[in-house]
Amino acid sequence: MPSRVSHIAPATGDPAVQGSGLRSDAESNRRRILDTARALFVSRGIDVPMATIARHAGVGVATLYRRFPTREALVTAVFSDEFAACSAIVDDALADEDAWRGFRRTIESVCASQAHDRGFNDAFLSSFPHAVGFERERLRIEDGFAEVVRRAKAAGRLRLDFDVSDLTLVFMANRGVIGDAATAPAASRRLVAHLLRSFEAGRAEPARPLPPPAALGLGRPYPAREG
Incomplete structure:
Protein backbone atom coordinates (compact mmCIF):
# COMPACT_ATOMS: atom_id res chain seq x y z
CA MET A 1 0.00 0.00 0.00
CA PRO A 2 1.47 3.42 -0.90
CA SER A 3 2.66 5.66 1.86
CA ARG A 4 0.37 8.47 2.91
CA VAL A 5 1.33 12.10 3.27
CA SER A 6 1.02 13.00 6.93
CA HIS A 7 -0.09 16.41 8.08
CA ILE A 8 0.08 15.49 11.75
CA ALA A 9 2.62 17.36 13.87
CA PRO A 10 5.30 15.33 15.68
CA ALA A 11 4.61 14.23 19.23
CA THR A 12 6.18 16.18 22.09
CA GLY A 13 6.58 15.71 25.79
CA ASP A 14 3.69 18.06 26.52
CA PRO A 15 0.98 16.13 28.41
CA ALA A 16 -1.64 18.08 26.48
CA VAL A 17 -0.44 16.41 23.28
CA GLN A 18 -2.55 13.40 22.39
CA GLY A 19 -1.39 10.15 20.81
CA SER A 20 -2.06 11.52 17.34
CA GLY A 21 0.74 14.06 17.74
CA LEU A 22 -1.60 17.06 17.91
CA ARG A 23 -2.88 18.92 20.96
CA PHE A 79 -9.92 10.75 0.62
CA SER A 80 -6.95 8.76 1.94
CA ASP A 81 -9.18 5.83 2.95
CA GLU A 82 -10.78 5.73 -0.49
CA PHE A 83 -7.38 5.73 -2.19
CA ALA A 84 -6.34 2.83 0.01
CA ALA A 85 -9.53 0.96 -0.85
CA CYS A 86 -9.03 1.59 -4.56
CA SER A 87 -5.45 0.32 -4.31
CA ALA A 88 -6.74 -2.79 -2.55
CA ILE A 89 -9.20 -3.44 -5.38
CA VAL A 90 -6.37 -3.37 -7.91
CA ASP A 91 -4.12 -5.51 -5.71
CA ASP A 92 -6.87 -8.12 -5.36
CA ALA A 93 -7.36 -8.18 -9.13
CA LEU A 94 -3.66 -8.72 -9.75
CA ALA A 95 -3.60 -11.52 -7.17
CA ASP A 96 -6.51 -13.32 -8.87
CA GLU A 97 -5.36 -16.26 -11.00
CA ASP A 98 -8.29 -15.65 -13.35
CA ALA A 99 -7.26 -12.49 -15.26
CA TRP A 100 -10.72 -11.86 -16.70
CA ARG A 101 -12.38 -12.21 -13.32
CA GLY A 102 -9.83 -9.79 -11.89
CA PHE A 103 -10.57 -7.28 -14.66
CA ARG A 104 -14.32 -7.70 -14.26
CA ARG A 105 -14.25 -7.31 -10.49
CA THR A 106 -12.05 -4.24 -10.75
CA ILE A 107 -14.60 -2.42 -12.90
CA GLU A 108 -17.53 -3.66 -10.83
CA SER A 109 -15.92 -2.64 -7.54
CA VAL A 110 -14.71 0.79 -8.63
CA CYS A 111 -18.06 1.65 -10.23
CA ALA A 112 -19.92 0.47 -7.12
CA SER A 113 -17.68 2.73 -5.05
CA GLN A 114 -18.46 5.62 -7.38
CA ALA A 115 -22.17 5.05 -6.88
CA HIS A 116 -21.74 5.40 -3.12
CA ASP A 117 -19.17 8.23 -3.02
CA ARG A 118 -19.31 10.76 -5.85
CA GLY A 119 -16.93 13.07 -4.03
CA PHE A 120 -14.06 10.62 -4.33
CA ASN A 121 -14.88 10.10 -7.99
CA ASP A 122 -14.47 13.84 -8.61
CA ALA A 123 -11.19 13.86 -6.71
CA PHE A 124 -9.81 10.86 -8.54
CA LEU A 125 -10.64 12.23 -11.97
CA SER A 126 -9.16 15.65 -11.20
CA SER A 127 -5.63 16.72 -12.00
CA PHE A 128 -3.37 18.02 -9.23
CA PRO A 129 0.08 17.93 -10.89
CA HIS A 130 1.88 19.49 -7.94
CA ALA A 131 0.42 17.30 -5.20
CA VAL A 132 3.15 14.72 -4.66
CA GLY A 133 1.20 12.51 -2.27
CA PHE A 134 -1.94 12.66 -4.37
CA GLU A 135 -0.12 11.83 -7.58
CA ARG A 136 1.86 8.98 -6.02
CA GLU A 137 -1.38 7.31 -4.94
CA ARG A 138 -3.09 7.80 -8.26
CA LEU A 139 -0.12 6.78 -10.41
CA ARG A 140 0.22 3.53 -8.49
CA ILE A 141 -3.46 2.80 -9.08
CA GLU A 142 -3.18 3.71 -12.77
CA ASP A 143 -0.21 1.39 -13.21
CA GLY A 144 -2.20 -1.36 -11.50
CA PHE A 145 -5.16 -0.76 -13.82
CA ALA A 146 -2.84 -1.00 -16.82
CA GLU A 147 -1.48 -4.34 -15.61
CA VAL A 148 -4.99 -5.69 -14.99
CA VAL A 149 -5.87 -4.78 -18.60
CA ARG A 150 -2.66 -6.32 -19.95
CA ARG A 151 -3.24 -9.61 -18.13
CA ALA A 152 -6.85 -9.88 -19.30
CA LYS A 153 -5.73 -9.35 -22.90
CA ALA A 154 -2.90 -11.87 -22.57
CA ALA A 155 -5.42 -14.42 -21.30
CA GLY A 156 -7.49 -13.91 -24.44
CA ARG A 157 -10.54 -12.75 -22.49
CA LEU A 158 -10.41 -9.01 -23.13
CA ARG A 159 -10.70 -7.72 -26.66
CA LEU A 160 -7.32 -6.58 -27.97
CA ASP A 161 -8.51 -3.15 -29.07
CA PHE A 162 -9.52 -2.24 -25.51
CA ASP A 163 -7.25 0.59 -24.38
CA VAL A 164 -6.41 1.24 -20.74
CA SER A 165 -7.71 4.79 -21.19
CA ASP A 166 -11.12 3.25 -21.90
CA LEU A 167 -11.36 2.73 -18.14
CA THR A 168 -11.73 6.48 -17.81
CA LEU A 169 -14.65 6.36 -20.25
CA VAL A 170 -16.20 3.60 -18.14
CA PHE A 171 -15.91 5.68 -14.97
CA MET A 172 -17.19 8.81 -16.71
CA ALA A 173 -20.18 6.89 -18.11
CA ASN A 174 -20.88 5.39 -14.71
CA ARG A 175 -20.76 8.85 -13.18
CA GLY A 176 -23.49 9.89 -15.60
CA VAL A 177 -26.01 7.34 -14.29
CA ILE A 178 -25.54 7.85 -10.55
CA GLY A 179 -27.13 11.27 -10.14
CA ASP A 180 -30.10 9.89 -8.20
CA ALA A 181 -28.94 8.28 -4.96
CA ALA A 182 -32.05 6.06 -4.85
CA THR A 183 -31.39 4.44 -8.22
CA ALA A 184 -27.60 4.81 -8.46
CA PRO A 185 -26.55 1.28 -7.36
CA ALA A 186 -28.99 -0.52 -9.66
CA ALA A 187 -28.30 1.78 -12.62
CA SER A 188 -24.55 1.39 -12.13
CA ARG A 189 -24.72 -2.41 -11.97
CA ARG A 190 -26.76 -2.61 -15.18
CA LEU A 191 -24.50 -0.23 -17.07
CA VAL A 192 -21.40 -2.15 -15.97
CA ALA A 193 -22.96 -5.46 -17.03
CA HIS A 194 -23.64 -4.07 -20.52
CA LEU A 195 -20.10 -2.67 -20.80
CA LEU A 196 -18.38 -5.84 -19.64
CA ARG A 197 -20.35 -7.86 -22.15
CA SER A 198 -19.06 -5.60 -24.93
CA PHE A 199 -15.46 -5.81 -23.71
CA GLU A 200 -15.24 -9.61 -23.54
CA ALA A 201 -13.35 -11.38 -26.32
CA GLY A 202 -14.21 -14.75 -27.80
CA ARG A 203 -17.96 -14.29 -27.96
CA ALA A 204 -19.95 -16.20 -30.59
CA GLU A 205 -20.42 -13.12 -32.76
CA PRO A 206 -17.18 -11.26 -33.61
CA ALA A 207 -17.13 -7.77 -32.18
CA ARG A 208 -16.93 -4.80 -34.55
CA PRO A 209 -13.63 -2.89 -34.34
CA LEU A 210 -13.57 0.08 -32.00
CA PRO A 211 -12.64 3.62 -33.08
CA PRO A 212 -9.17 4.81 -31.94
CA PRO A 213 -9.00 5.61 -28.22
CA ALA A 214 -9.04 9.18 -26.99
CA ALA A 215 -5.86 10.41 -25.30
CA LEU A 216 -7.39 10.07 -21.85
CA GLY A 217 -5.71 9.21 -18.60
CA LEU A 218 -7.47 9.22 -15.26
CA GLY A 219 -8.12 12.95 -15.34
CA ARG A 220 -5.17 13.98 -17.55
CA PRO A 221 -4.78 14.34 -21.33
CA TYR A 222 -1.77 12.09 -21.88
CA PRO A 223 -1.34 8.92 -23.94
CA ALA A 224 -2.37 5.83 -22.00
CA ARG A 225 0.27 3.38 -20.81
CA GLU A 226 -0.17 -0.36 -20.89
CA GLY A 227 2.97 -1.54 -19.16
Missing part, protein backbone atom coordinates in the same frame (compact mmCIF):
# COMPACT_ATOMS: atom_id res chain seq x y z
CA SER A 24 -6.48 18.00 21.69
CA ASP A 25 -7.89 21.29 20.38
CA ALA A 26 -5.74 21.11 17.25
CA GLU A 27 -6.82 17.52 16.62
CA SER A 28 -10.45 18.56 17.05
CA ASN A 29 -9.95 21.35 14.50
CA ARG A 30 -8.27 18.97 12.07
CA ARG A 31 -11.07 16.42 12.33
CA ARG A 32 -13.72 19.12 11.87
CA ILE A 33 -11.91 20.48 8.82
CA LEU A 34 -11.72 17.03 7.24
CA ASP A 35 -15.37 16.21 7.93
CA THR A 36 -16.51 19.60 6.62
CA ALA A 37 -14.30 19.39 3.53
CA ARG A 38 -15.62 15.93 2.69
CA ALA A 39 -19.24 17.10 2.93
CA LEU A 40 -18.54 20.16 0.77
CA PHE A 41 -16.49 18.21 -1.79
CA VAL A 42 -19.38 15.79 -2.21
CA SER A 43 -22.09 18.46 -2.41
CA ARG A 44 -20.25 21.20 -4.33
CA GLY A 45 -17.22 19.54 -5.92
CA ILE A 46 -13.56 19.73 -4.96
CA ASP A 47 -13.16 23.27 -6.32
CA VAL A 48 -15.07 24.73 -3.38
CA PRO A 49 -13.02 27.67 -2.00
CA MET A 50 -10.74 26.96 0.94
CA ALA A 51 -12.21 30.00 2.71
CA THR A 52 -15.66 28.42 2.44
CA ILE A 53 -14.37 25.22 3.99
CA ALA A 54 -12.79 27.15 6.85
CA ARG A 55 -15.98 29.12 7.48
CA HIS A 56 -18.18 26.02 7.54
CA ALA A 57 -15.68 24.24 9.80
CA GLY A 58 -15.70 27.15 12.23
CA VAL A 59 -11.95 27.80 11.97
CA GLY A 60 -9.85 30.62 10.59
CA VAL A 61 -8.35 30.40 7.13
CA ALA A 62 -4.88 30.57 8.70
CA THR A 63 -5.70 27.53 10.83
CA LEU A 64 -6.86 25.62 7.76
CA TYR A 65 -3.66 26.40 5.86
CA ARG A 66 -1.47 25.46 8.84
CA ARG A 67 -2.99 22.00 8.80
CA PHE A 68 -3.29 21.70 4.99
CA PRO A 69 -0.99 24.10 3.06
CA THR A 70 -2.68 23.35 -0.30
CA ARG A 71 -6.03 22.16 -1.60
CA GLU A 72 -4.26 19.10 -2.94
CA ALA A 73 -3.01 18.21 0.55
CA LEU A 74 -6.54 18.57 1.92
CA VAL A 75 -8.09 16.42 -0.82
CA THR A 76 -5.46 13.72 -0.28
CA ALA A 77 -6.15 13.67 3.46
CA VAL A 78 -9.94 13.66 3.04
Whole structure:
Protein backbone atom coordinates (compact mmCIF):
# COMPACT_ATOMS: atom_id res chain seq x y z
CA MET A 1 0.00 0.00 0.00
CA PRO A 2 1.47 3.42 -0.90
CA SER A 3 2.66 5.66 1.86
CA ARG A 4 0.37 8.47 2.91
CA VAL A 5 1.33 12.10 3.27
CA SER A 6 1.02 13.00 6.93
CA HIS A 7 -0.09 16.41 8.08
CA ILE A 8 0.08 15.49 11.75
CA ALA A 9 2.62 17.36 13.87
CA PRO A 10 5.30 15.33 15.68
CA ALA A 11 4.61 14.23 19.23
CA THR A 12 6.18 16.18 22.09
CA GLY A 13 6.58 15.71 25.79
CA ASP A 14 3.69 18.06 26.52
CA PRO A 15 0.98 16.13 28.41
CA ALA A 16 -1.64 18.08 26.48
CA VAL A 17 -0.44 16.41 23.28
CA GLN A 18 -2.55 13.40 22.39
CA GLY A 19 -1.39 10.15 20.81
CA SER A 20 -2.06 11.52 17.34
CA GLY A 21 0.74 14.06 17.74
CA LEU A 22 -1.60 17.06 17.91
CA ARG A 23 -2.88 18.92 20.96
CA SER A 24 -6.48 18.00 21.69
CA ASP A 25 -7.89 21.29 20.38
CA ALA A 26 -5.74 21.11 17.25
CA GLU A 27 -6.82 17.52 16.62
CA SER A 28 -10.45 18.56 17.05
CA ASN A 29 -9.95 21.35 14.50
CA ARG A 30 -8.27 18.97 12.07
CA ARG A 31 -11.07 16.42 12.33
CA ARG A 32 -13.72 19.12 11.87
CA ILE A 33 -11.91 20.48 8.82
CA LEU A 34 -11.72 17.03 7.24
CA ASP A 35 -15.37 16.21 7.93
CA THR A 36 -16.51 19.60 6.62
CA ALA A 37 -14.30 19.39 3.53
CA ARG A 38 -15.62 15.93 2.69
CA ALA A 39 -19.24 17.10 2.93
CA LEU A 40 -18.54 20.16 0.77
CA PHE A 41 -16.49 18.21 -1.79
CA VAL A 42 -19.38 15.79 -2.21
CA SER A 43 -22.09 18.46 -2.41
CA ARG A 44 -20.25 21.20 -4.33
CA GLY A 45 -17.22 19.54 -5.92
CA ILE A 46 -13.56 19.73 -4.96
CA ASP A 47 -13.16 23.27 -6.32
CA VAL A 48 -15.07 24.73 -3.38
CA PRO A 49 -13.02 27.67 -2.00
CA MET A 50 -10.74 26.96 0.94
CA ALA A 51 -12.21 30.00 2.71
CA THR A 52 -15.66 28.42 2.44
CA ILE A 53 -14.37 25.22 3.99
CA ALA A 54 -12.79 27.15 6.85
CA ARG A 55 -15.98 29.12 7.48
CA HIS A 56 -18.18 26.02 7.54
CA ALA A 57 -15.68 24.24 9.80
CA GLY A 58 -15.70 27.15 12.23
CA VAL A 59 -11.95 27.80 11.97
CA GLY A 60 -9.85 30.62 10.59
CA VAL A 61 -8.35 30.40 7.13
CA ALA A 62 -4.88 30.57 8.70
CA THR A 63 -5.70 27.53 10.83
CA LEU A 64 -6.86 25.62 7.76
CA TYR A 65 -3.66 26.40 5.86
CA ARG A 66 -1.47 25.46 8.84
CA ARG A 67 -2.99 22.00 8.80
CA PHE A 68 -3.29 21.70 4.99
CA PRO A 69 -0.99 24.10 3.06
CA THR A 70 -2.68 23.35 -0.30
CA ARG A 71 -6.03 22.16 -1.60
CA GLU A 72 -4.26 19.10 -2.94
CA ALA A 73 -3.01 18.21 0.55
CA LEU A 74 -6.54 18.57 1.92
CA VAL A 75 -8.09 16.42 -0.82
CA THR A 76 -5.46 13.72 -0.28
CA ALA A 77 -6.15 13.67 3.46
CA VAL A 78 -9.94 13.66 3.04
CA PHE A 79 -9.92 10.75 0.62
CA SER A 80 -6.95 8.76 1.94
CA ASP A 81 -9.18 5.83 2.95
CA GLU A 82 -10.78 5.73 -0.49
CA PHE A 83 -7.38 5.73 -2.19
CA ALA A 84 -6.34 2.83 0.01
CA ALA A 85 -9.53 0.96 -0.85
CA CYS A 86 -9.03 1.59 -4.56
CA SER A 87 -5.45 0.32 -4.31
CA ALA A 88 -6.74 -2.79 -2.55
CA ILE A 89 -9.20 -3.44 -5.38
CA VAL A 90 -6.37 -3.37 -7.91
CA ASP A 91 -4.12 -5.51 -5.71
CA ASP A 92 -6.87 -8.12 -5.36
CA ALA A 93 -7.36 -8.18 -9.13
CA LEU A 94 -3.66 -8.72 -9.75
CA ALA A 95 -3.60 -11.52 -7.17
CA ASP A 96 -6.51 -13.32 -8.87
CA GLU A 97 -5.36 -16.26 -11.00
CA ASP A 98 -8.29 -15.65 -13.35
CA ALA A 99 -7.26 -12.49 -15.26
CA TRP A 100 -10.72 -11.86 -16.70
CA ARG A 101 -12.38 -12.21 -13.32
CA GLY A 102 -9.83 -9.79 -11.89
CA PHE A 103 -10.57 -7.28 -14.66
CA ARG A 104 -14.32 -7.70 -14.26
CA ARG A 105 -14.25 -7.31 -10.49
CA THR A 106 -12.05 -4.24 -10.75
CA ILE A 107 -14.60 -2.42 -12.90
CA GLU A 108 -17.53 -3.66 -10.83
CA SER A 109 -15.92 -2.64 -7.54
CA VAL A 110 -14.71 0.79 -8.63
CA CYS A 111 -18.06 1.65 -10.23
CA ALA A 112 -19.92 0.47 -7.12
CA SER A 113 -17.68 2.73 -5.05
CA GLN A 114 -18.46 5.62 -7.38
CA ALA A 115 -22.17 5.05 -6.88
CA HIS A 116 -21.74 5.40 -3.12
CA ASP A 117 -19.17 8.23 -3.02
CA ARG A 118 -19.31 10.76 -5.85
CA GLY A 119 -16.93 13.07 -4.03
CA PHE A 120 -14.06 10.62 -4.33
CA ASN A 121 -14.88 10.10 -7.99
CA ASP A 122 -14.47 13.84 -8.61
CA ALA A 123 -11.19 13.86 -6.71
CA PHE A 124 -9.81 10.86 -8.54
CA LEU A 125 -10.64 12.23 -11.97
CA SER A 126 -9.16 15.65 -11.20
CA SER A 127 -5.63 16.72 -12.00
CA PHE A 128 -3.37 18.02 -9.23
CA PRO A 129 0.08 17.93 -10.89
CA HIS A 130 1.88 19.49 -7.94
CA ALA A 131 0.42 17.30 -5.20
CA VAL A 132 3.15 14.72 -4.66
CA GLY A 133 1.20 12.51 -2.27
CA PHE A 134 -1.94 12.66 -4.37
CA GLU A 135 -0.12 11.83 -7.58
CA ARG A 136 1.86 8.98 -6.02
CA GLU A 137 -1.38 7.31 -4.94
CA ARG A 138 -3.09 7.80 -8.26
CA LEU A 139 -0.12 6.78 -10.41
CA ARG A 140 0.22 3.53 -8.49
CA ILE A 141 -3.46 2.80 -9.08
CA GLU A 142 -3.18 3.71 -12.77
CA ASP A 143 -0.21 1.39 -13.21
CA GLY A 144 -2.20 -1.36 -11.50
CA PHE A 145 -5.16 -0.76 -13.82
CA ALA A 146 -2.84 -1.00 -16.82
CA GLU A 147 -1.48 -4.34 -15.61
CA VAL A 148 -4.99 -5.69 -14.99
CA VAL A 149 -5.87 -4.78 -18.60
CA ARG A 150 -2.66 -6.32 -19.95
CA ARG A 151 -3.24 -9.61 -18.13
CA ALA A 152 -6.85 -9.88 -19.30
CA LYS A 153 -5.73 -9.35 -22.90
CA ALA A 154 -2.90 -11.87 -22.57
CA ALA A 155 -5.42 -14.42 -21.30
CA GLY A 156 -7.49 -13.91 -24.44
CA ARG A 157 -10.54 -12.75 -22.49
CA LEU A 158 -10.41 -9.01 -23.13
CA ARG A 159 -10.70 -7.72 -26.66
CA LEU A 160 -7.32 -6.58 -27.97
CA ASP A 161 -8.51 -3.15 -29.07
CA PHE A 162 -9.52 -2.24 -25.51
CA ASP A 163 -7.25 0.59 -24.38
CA VAL A 164 -6.41 1.24 -20.74
CA SER A 165 -7.71 4.79 -21.19
CA ASP A 166 -11.12 3.25 -21.90
CA LEU A 167 -11.36 2.73 -18.14
CA THR A 168 -11.73 6.48 -17.81
CA LEU A 169 -14.65 6.36 -20.25
CA VAL A 170 -16.20 3.60 -18.14
CA PHE A 171 -15.91 5.68 -14.97
CA MET A 172 -17.19 8.81 -16.71
CA ALA A 173 -20.18 6.89 -18.11
CA ASN A 174 -20.88 5.39 -14.71
CA ARG A 175 -20.76 8.85 -13.18
CA GLY A 176 -23.49 9.89 -15.60
CA VAL A 177 -26.01 7.34 -14.29
CA ILE A 178 -25.54 7.85 -10.55
CA GLY A 179 -27.13 11.27 -10.14
CA ASP A 180 -30.10 9.89 -8.20
CA ALA A 181 -28.94 8.28 -4.96
CA ALA A 182 -32.05 6.06 -4.85
CA THR A 183 -31.39 4.44 -8.22
CA ALA A 184 -27.60 4.81 -8.46
CA PRO A 185 -26.55 1.28 -7.36
CA ALA A 186 -28.99 -0.52 -9.66
CA ALA A 187 -28.30 1.78 -12.62
CA SER A 188 -24.55 1.39 -12.13
CA ARG A 189 -24.72 -2.41 -11.97
CA ARG A 190 -26.76 -2.61 -15.18
CA LEU A 191 -24.50 -0.23 -17.07
CA VAL A 192 -21.40 -2.15 -15.97
CA ALA A 193 -22.96 -5.46 -17.03
CA HIS A 194 -23.64 -4.07 -20.52
CA LEU A 195 -20.10 -2.67 -20.80
CA LEU A 196 -18.38 -5.84 -19.64
CA ARG A 197 -20.35 -7.86 -22.15
CA SER A 198 -19.06 -5.60 -24.93
CA PHE A 199 -15.46 -5.81 -23.71
CA GLU A 200 -15.24 -9.61 -23.54
CA ALA A 201 -13.35 -11.38 -26.32
CA GLY A 202 -14.21 -14.75 -27.80
CA ARG A 203 -17.96 -14.29 -27.96
CA ALA A 204 -19.95 -16.20 -30.59
CA GLU A 205 -20.42 -13.12 -32.76
CA PRO A 206 -17.18 -11.26 -33.61
CA ALA A 207 -17.13 -7.77 -32.18
CA ARG A 208 -16.93 -4.80 -34.55
CA PRO A 209 -13.63 -2.89 -34.34
CA LEU A 210 -13.57 0.08 -32.00
CA PRO A 211 -12.64 3.62 -33.08
CA PRO A 212 -9.17 4.81 -31.94
CA PRO A 213 -9.00 5.61 -28.22
CA ALA A 214 -9.04 9.18 -26.99
CA ALA A 215 -5.86 10.41 -25.30
CA LEU A 216 -7.39 10.07 -21.85
CA GLY A 217 -5.71 9.21 -18.60
CA LEU A 218 -7.47 9.22 -15.26
CA GLY A 219 -8.12 12.95 -15.34
CA ARG A 220 -5.17 13.98 -17.55
CA PRO A 221 -4.78 14.34 -21.33
CA TYR A 222 -1.77 12.09 -21.88
CA PRO A 223 -1.34 8.92 -23.94
CA ALA A 224 -2.37 5.83 -22.00
CA ARG A 225 0.27 3.38 -20.81
CA GLU A 226 -0.17 -0.36 -20.89
CA GLY A 227 2.97 -1.54 -19.16
